[in-house]
Amino acid sequence: MKKLYVGNLPYSMTDESMNALFAEAGAVIKAEVIRDRMTGRSRGFGFVEMADDAGAEAAISQFNGKDVEGRALVVNEARPPVAGGRSDRGGSRGGFGGGGRDNY
Numbered sequence: 001m002k003k004l005y006v007g008n009l010p011y012s013m014t015d016e017s018m019n020a021l022f023a024e025a026g027a028v029i030k031a032e033v034i035r036d037r038m039t040g041r042s043r044g045f046g047f048v049e050m051a052d053d054a055g056a057e058a059a060i061s062q063f064n065g066k067d068v069e070g071r072a073l074v075v076n077e078a079r080p081p082v083a084g085g086r087s088d089r090g091g092s093r094g095g096f097g098g099g100g101r102d103n104y
Helices: 015-022 053-063
Strands: 002-007 028-035 042-050 074-077
Touching (some): 015 028, 015 053, 042 053, 053 074
Antiparallel strands (some): 028 042
């Protein structure tokens, strides 16, 4: 099983339509469009779990850059989530004081 990230989805895409699309490349275990918790509207990306590596590779080559409703899909292997749910953009802005001076 291999999980794929699918970005730049049209906002009309549903779990079912994404499942049907990716089934053209191989067996799909699960397809999920990520939705905003407050509004329920698509956030424009999702994940597809393919049954095997061959299907995943076929899906990447077949759908990465493919135009769907005027949007070029971005399809690649999903990266594991970063611990703590934070992005890996780096840098910390936390803490007290700053600049190496004592702030009293």
